[in-house]
Amino acid sequence: MTEALVRVETSDRVATLTLNRPDARNALSRALMDALWDAVTAADEDPGIDVIVLTGTDPAFCAGVDLTEAASGAMPPLRPPGEGPGRDANGLFRFLPAIAKPVIGAINGAAVTGGLELALQCTFLIASDRARFADTHARVGVMPGGGITVLLAATVGTRKAIELSLTGNFLTAPEALRLGLVNHVVPHDDLLTVAHGLARDIAGNDPLAVRTLLAHYKRLADTATLTEAHLLEGILAETWRPGTSDIAARRAAVIERGRSQVHADSAAAEPDTTMH
Numbered sequence: 001m002t003e004a005l006v007r008v009e010t011s012d013r014v015a016t017l018t019l020n021r022p023d024a025r026n027a028l029s030r031a032l033m034d035a036l037w038d039a040v041t042a043a044d045e046d047p048g049i050d051v052i053v054l055t056g057t058d059p060a061f062c063a064g065v066d067l068t069e070a071a072s073g074a075m076p077p078l079r080p081p082g083e084g085p086g087r088d089a090n091g092l093f094r095f096l097p098a099i100a101k102p103v104i105g106a107i108n109g110a111a112v113t114g115g116l117e118l119a120l121q122c123t124f125l126i127a128s129d130r131a132r133f134a135d136t137h138a139r140v141g142v143m144p145g146g147g148i149t150v151l152l153a154a155t156v157g158t159r160k161a162i163e164l165s166l167t168g169n170f171l172t173a174p175e176a177l178r179l180g181l182v183n184h185v186v187p188h189d190d191l192l193t194v195a196h197g198l199a200r201d202i203a204g205n206d207p208l209a210v211r212t213l214l215a216h217y218k219r220l221a222d223t224a225t226l227t228e229a230h231l232l233e234g235i236l237a238e239t240w241r242p243g244t245s246d247i248a249a250r251r252a253a254v255i256e257r258g259r260s261q262v263h264a265d266s267a268a269a270e271p272d273t274t275m276h
Contacts, residue, residue, distance in 0.1 A: 062115030
């Protein structure tokens, strides 16, 4: 029996999708791209799922588009627009469908070129200390289409993005954290534990509020000015209907959750007075 190209596991309203071509460093063949698209679409349509975690089978997250398949001329044609990975109306080549639910990228190893673009199409990223990031389009001699010149520049700044694209040099996980490319760097063995913890934090919130706020952040990325961005936030606040979220019923749980986190943070900050 052939193992699935994308492994899917579901628990606590979180779907974990794992790219599963380890011998090819999870390079994006057309079959893998289609399987990933279908798995994300299915998770988006599943009312029992609130958050998606995307990772790869070790040792890599994703080595990018399968250039061997592409160069051979054997890569199958794209599906019709909207039914699979392909060029969006805004010109972006989407590896992931545009969905309302957050996708946390759990970067377990190298995320290179198209693999970096795939990571950038996630909502935010958690990195293993083994993770590495690079844009090697110029080294290979091809041009990007999955968002490197836009999404990477928006994340790390235009000058740094240009440096990375023109040199093809790799970033370590700590360097990626310093530049704001990833939100956290954790020991490799803790990667999914941390990613799932954050996913459960999100899934424990009001789902409509989460999706509305996420959509708002996406709209802000298309604003031209700070004034326009503030206006959109004002419209968001004024048009949000409290009746769509049972605030009163959730208030006690929200307060208790906040207190538990504060207490945990306080305990962690206390000096260790144990004799060694």
